[in-house]
Amino acid sequence: MSLLRALGRLLNPRADLSRLRRTRPPDEVPERRVRLRHVLLNFPLLVGGFVVLALFLLVLFGPLLAPENPYLHGRRVLEYREGTFYRPPFPPSPEHPLGTDELGRDTLSMLLYGTRNTLVAAAFITMTRLALGLILGGLAGWYEGRLIDRAVTAAVQVLASLPMVLVAMIVIFALDIRRGLPVFIVALCVIGWGEIGQYVRAEFIRIKKEPFLDSGRVIGLTPLQLAVRHVLPNILPALIVITLLEMGAVLMILGELGFLGVYIGGGISIQVDDFARRQYFTVPEWGAMMAGSRAWARSRPWMILYPALAFFIAVTGFNLLGEGLRRLIERGSFNTGVLLGWRSLVAAGLISAASVYVILTLGPAPSYRHLAQQIRAEDLMRHVQFLASPDLEGRGVGTEGARRAAEYIRDEFVSYGLTAWLDEVEVTLVDPVEPPELALLDGEGGVVRTFTRIADFGESVERHGGSGEAEGPVTLVLFHPSEARRPPSLETYARYRGLDLRGRVVMLIAGNAPFDFETEAMIRGAEGVLIVSTDVYPRDQILSEEDLGRPELPVLRIAPETADAILAADGLQVADLLAEAEELEVPWVARDLSAWVRMRVALGLPRPVALLNVLALLDGADAALADDLVVVSAHYDGPGRGLDGTLYPGANENGTGVATMLEIARLWQEQSFQPRRSVLFAAWAGGDLQYSGAHAFLDRPGFVGVYRFSAVIHLDRLGGEGPGLVVRQVSGLNKLLDLFTASAGRLGVPVGQGGRVFHPYQELFQGRNGTLIVTWGDPDPALAEDTAERVNADHLSRAAQVVNLTLITAAHEPRY
Template sequence: TWYYAGPVMLTLVGEHFLLRYPPSLAPLARELLAQLEQRVQEGIGDASRTSGAFLGLLLPPGKKLTVWLYDDPATFRLTTAPTLPAWAKTWVGFPAKYLVKEGGKADPAEEAPFVLGAAINQSLLTTGIETPWLRYGLAAYSADLLFPDHARRYALRRFDELLKAARYKQIPSLSDLDFHPADRKAAFRARSFAWDAVHYLIESFGWDRLTFFLERFTQGDGEEAFHRAFGLTQQEFDAQWRASLAYAHIPPEFTRIARSFDTSRTMEHIRTLASPEFAGREAGTEGGRKAAAYIAELLTRYHLEPAGDDGSYFQEFPISCTHLLTTPQFIVAGVPYTYGVDFRELSAPVGDAGVAEGQLVWVRDGSFSDMDLTGKIAVRFSRGEPEDEIRKAAEHKAIGLILIRDASREKFRTRHPLVAQDSAIPTVQITSKAFERMITPVGYTLAELNNSPPALPLELYGRIVVSTAPWGACTAHNILALLPGSDPTLADQILILSAHYDHVGTAPDGVLFPGANDDASGVATLLEIARLWSEGNFHPRRSVLFAFWDAEERGSEGSGYFTANPTVPITDVVGVLHLDNVAQGGGYYLIAEGERAVEGNLMAWLKAAAQEISGRLDIAQPEQAGDHTLFRGKGIPATLVHWEDSDDDANTPADTPDSLDERKLRTSGQIIALAAMMLSWR
């Protein structure tokens, strides 16, 4: 007979786990058990994963891992060791105990990996594996295997600790790690080292050796089993691991290849793509097709496999296209304004001459409520997306639209492709200075207009001419090339390296928009990486898809078409590094945009590569939309890499090869090449 003194505890029993919990945690416990059993079953049952046998040893049939759950900190601490730090949520005794956060209001998906880690840690301890770093490392690594979202969430935090230790040469011995210090941050640091050591152990010796070690391990002969499995003592492994971590586990040969990034060769690609021969590389044009052929010819030279349609490098997709027949005109009160200086075109109607002529009406109310603008040209400050402004004006029967933008003349000469829009009307965007010149002769001021009624007819008449060829169907081309993975267990996983090769073409007055930084720089960087890998005989373990998107300037149509019609299994894509504007920027840092909880692993290796290269890289929250956004929308980690403040000359004639900074291009190329090698390898 035995007696239990303590809170009332209920029991849930599954195939691999037994959970005990107070009644207040009943809903959480049921969801936790369901998630744990499902993930374990998937992990053990997936024959394609060499980790399956390893997980099977940790979670054998018939053995139930027991965890007691608590939602009251006081009760949890009364049932654990008095020396347990105040921050601790886990007790690895018998049984394992875990304190859920927020009084039982926790998210089961967030708690499940920690519960699993506690259970495995305790199971290893009862098996006789007393070495702390090995237990904590195996437990954390197992949680990462079964909960990839959890792994991504903590990847960057772990790497920050590891890289800091490497940078300041403060890598501890594994035997000195303290997993229950008074400081929570110190505990996370210790567990990061343990996780990394197990990761390095598996990378160096393979799953088979680890499985052999666990199979041979018996009480009291752990050191002998370790030596038999891995061919060295734990002390020797410790020294080997610390020496590798000092270089962020990046093989010296990888660093040598990355440092061989040839900036001069890359600049030649940029000069070619930005030259008048390619006429601004607008999607669906002869210049765009020439650029595609140039890229494909180089991919052939670098021995990458075609991954497009019908055994080619090209994935064709339709786009609607047109072009300006003449230079747009904008005239008010008989005064012509200068194209590219005072105004630019934004849209043209389908199947129409593209002429709007009539009285101007100032529209202060952006909702256009109760307005009938029949036969009028609406004028207003551009507050939202131009497409929305055009649609609203057209719905209220305006025949034309003038949008005012407060921008300098230098930044105003930006260009965007005309995109078909059912509600399009002749629309121009003008500078605020041009608007002031327009209204001053007839006695209006900006202050008066800003305090006017929602709509105010002006004593001004204007004419807008945006004459285009009839809308038609054109063909655009994504360019896709595959470097197959060399590891049978990882080759099905695909890392995408991408950039967009299209730009905005040539203006009707003959001005070329070269697009050197945006995004010939990204394209040229990928081409140089492909050459480096080919000539350096680098064979990634994971497959790498080099993707050059078309029609990005039209709203990421190329990457959108690929994600809807992938030429490789989209579910096999494990990450995307998208390069845009990587050769110039007003800031001092190369920027990697992403969510730490989603793109953590991608950004971690970019940081590690930057530290190894001695380059500057900063992590930022996602701000800019682009080709990478389509992948993030499908739950695929995707990071945008660009230079800080790199959009000053975007889509302007000033974006020339001469405006680029070769030092920044070299830094970008070396960091991205090295990070991509590690992401495709480790």
């Protein structure tokens, strides 16, 4: 027998009797037909059908009719009308047709969104109850008197003896109410399938004794075929009625639980005074609305009236529809074969498509995505154009342009309604009095190639770095990896016995050389030091007064590409040298290179500089999570002007990161989005300094001691070219990284892992759920070409959307 034929025999409600001998048909029994007048005169069917249809349409389109989105709109503490301050709850008005709740949230909006959440929850619970009751009751009835029958009957009797609401509450809290809808489905199905199971068991026992089942056995039908083709069609009409009545029963218990304060999600805890907290719901659902308005039932009756009325209408509608169908079925025959017709299949397909749409748009995730996509590219570019304008002189550290940029950022935050302030930090800098020089020479002292400051190299005043000039051959010193981890000691000099660097420029690789080997190089007679590093931004900050009194020699940090150019004459590359270091059998090895270089650094006197951090705080709405801090940060100052007067606008580096932060803050405040966790928007000063404004912020105990760092995202160079976003996890768990990757996937933005730590402050913060550095591509500084016109507005907008969605979820969801 083919698979299709077997499936047809299983589902066809009519047995295949073609192999039986024809007999004389019995006298025909007149069929009772259902006519249109029976439907029109069936008052419960018409009213219940109208109510259920209206509810179905509200499930599909209700959120589109809501005045505001309750997932995003926060609470209103006060309203000012006609010279008077008012505190919520607000009575019905033109602005709020049904009034508001205690937090000022619009009741009509919550009812419309709650229709979807409440009815979908009830439908899932009802269908799961029906499936459990049908399967367990059918097995018990078919195998009457056996072990499974006794077990199911005993379970039904136990459940019937327990108080349903109390048991439901115990199960919900045991499974953690904060897990949402699945917990309610499990709890209400565990205790609610018994009555359906009893009915199905009784019907199976009755129908199993009917003579027509003997005919099925004669033609060779299996027990499963008998149950599906002959027993189920006989109880299907009653099951449809039971389903509708069960919807009403589930809605009733959801209302009862809600009135007792047990609702989907469990809500959030909000501090109402110095000693008390109140629980408020976050998922709009009718039962939750009743729980939130119970305390106001006498003084503000509209608060509890509307959700109670919604429950009443829905329960009445489903009960009336079930009663109407029962009357219709009793009046005439019900052909279950109609359910397999094309009209029924089309209707089932439409209902399934609508159900998929409802499920995909259920909960806060679609609202989060919609809010994330409201980023305005024109606003992003407006901020970038201001920060990169020539009037700000590249926003050099400690300059007037940087101060104006800081005040602009603060004023933007304040205009959005955020609490923002400037945080001053004192540092000491030393500036070159002439452009530092690094050149590759030939054997006769002629210049073969010159290198560019900031792009290829940068001077360093750390430890013994300072003014000086050196010209000579290069000696590469390579170390075994264990040497980099060895702390300085009195035996250090002896370890490098035989190392003679007199008259030479020494080359080291950052991370391979021991700490403070520059001192050892100077002792051994080196004229200058080249340190190979991916961070070649000038280090002109005096970190310790001890550095001012030390002997000096020129120290330059050079990019790996610059080092490769110097090593090329000997056929070497930095990557090969690092691999060679892993195989060393001695602590160190020195290699004289063919290259000659000239390096010159001339520095002025140290000067104090005031840095200005810009900080804006958005307090969390949930008292239980408000001490968790989500940090979104970017540094706002830039390279400024070169020593030759060249302007470095700093549009992508890092005007784009600041613009993204400002646009997210604007959008949140405009949409009244109020996260559960506190959010700190931080525009740091001195982003390229070894001790930046971010370092000073963390060193001050007051603010940092109050909060726990939950998640940190550093924004950097988001308007560059490249195939997609690049994210690097600096510390913490993978939760934030997974969330960021998922957010990019939802918005269709490519994302890869990797990237670099561009600035020292980006390694400081330790977010418990993760610390990320986000860029578009992995760009190098563009310096003079880093103008607003070269920023890719589409990449910047898409990056801002992904960052926005990640921050919305990280700041609002208790778990992610």
